Amino acid sequence: MHGEYKVPGGKLVVVDLEVDDGLLRDVSVSGDFFLEPDEALGVLSGALDGVPHDAGVSRLVTVLDDALRLALDQGRILGPVVTVGFDTRAVALAVRRALGLSTTWADHEIAVLHPGPMPPAVHAALDQVLSEELDAGRRGPTLRFWEWEEPAVVIGSFQSLRNEVDLEAAARHGVTVVRRISGGGAMFMEAGNCITFSLVVPGSLVDGMSFEDSYAFLNQWVLGALADVGVTATTTGLNDIASPAGKLAGSAQKRLVGGAVLHHVTMAYDIDADKMLDVLRIGREKLSDKGTRSASKRVDPVRSQTQLPRAQVVQAFLAHFRARYRTVDDELRPAELARAHALVETRFSDPAWTARVP
Missing domain, CATH: 3.30.390.50 (CO dehydrogenase flavoprotein, C-terminal domain)
Structure with missing residues (x-):
């Protein structure tokens, strides 16, 4: 061997x-x-x-x-x-x-999925479904870009709902609150104002890597894609991506028992900082290690640095990923969508899950 x-x-x-x-x-x-x-x-x-x-x-x-x-x-x-x-x-x-227990990108063909707008809860459910499908051997690795219509806050699996979200403000702004299966912090998302994608890969691709190393490894292509649209970026801390002008994106991971690794990124394109601050309870302690005095400075929109429409940035990201790795364009399967909608009913729209950490 x-x-x-x-x-x-x-x-x-x-x-x-x-x-x-x-x-x-x-x-x-x-x-x-x-x-x-x-x-x-x-x-x-x-x-x-x-x-x-x-x-x-x-x-x-x-x-x-x-x-x-x-x-x-x-x-x-x-x-x-x-x-x-x-x-x-x-x-x-x-x-x-x-021994075939550790793999490289070249060993895999990644299905690229870019479905149309879906409710935020469906997107969260699809993260679980596609990870489970990989574990079961029914699907290989996937890269999936999110599109949605209503604004949302997607909180980490272990975050306190009331500590992170002002529910009255969320209702006032029509913001849906969803809890995802991965850890990490809250993501404030608006249709057309951020870029979100999920990557599901086998654990063999990050074999032997620490969590910190795997974040940097799975975000490496994102840095190249940003460079293609004129943004110089680096990974910072455990799971952030930033440019010299400030933070651009945050990422989160979930490793399933069967070996699948879910890695997703939310990147600010043109976030309404006032609305975000009204909805999210971002405390001084969380900001203290960022070296900033106001939360609005933590969000550095991609729009201001690229001067490109969001759709063009997304296409540039897709083109970079396709050029870098072996890919195939694909679609969500009926069984996957059916399973996702079932999970929405039993989990991702269930207050018992959303408020599982009150």
Whole structure:
């Protein structure tokens, strides 16, 4: 079995191995990295012999690190081990890729979905449905852009309803409140004033990554798409995307038991800050780590930086994603829509779910 892992900004690590009775055998580590002393390469390869084939990344890293320390203590290698352009985690990921347990974008075809306007609760339900469909093997990875008609606040799975939303103000402005299955903060959304999309991928694509690493990894293409429309952006904190002018977007994730990873992003295009502040209870504590004094400064509309219509920005995003990854244009299936509407009735429009954290 053969696996390769290119360290971002670093070097290529290659692993060839066999599996015998569930154990790794004849492991060979190679690549264009730099390693001193030379003898450390043999230690890395030999350390993995006999390790269970289903060992996770953290276990593999521990085995490799322990083997290097022991070899140094026993004098089998002289001097400290220096790795340049890679580390033991990169070796572990190459092993997982050789075994087919860790995948790359190139291993997947992503279905691109861009249905018409739907109620916010249906969109929240579709996140659950498409994640479950991937887990069940009935559908592959998907990228789905949201369109809707009425304004909405979509709160995180663990947020307090009354702490986050002024329900009287929401009713006054005709704002629907929906709770989603992922964590994170509240999203204030208006039709035509923000850009929202959901990405559902198998856990193998983010195998071995911390939550922080997986956010940056799954948002990487978004930075490229923003560059295409003239916006220089970076990932900030755990789950935000920002430009030098301020915050552009927030993202959230949910990892299902079956392995599917739901990752979605809401990006401000031209948000009505006054309405948002009237509806959302954004406290001083939440703003304190953002370095701002007013919540309106947290929203930096894409419109002001691109001078492009929202539809044109969305099309640019879609074009960038299609050019970067292997995609197929697709549509929601009748069974998926039926399941989503059923979940709206039993969960996403049910006050017991929306106010599950009062």
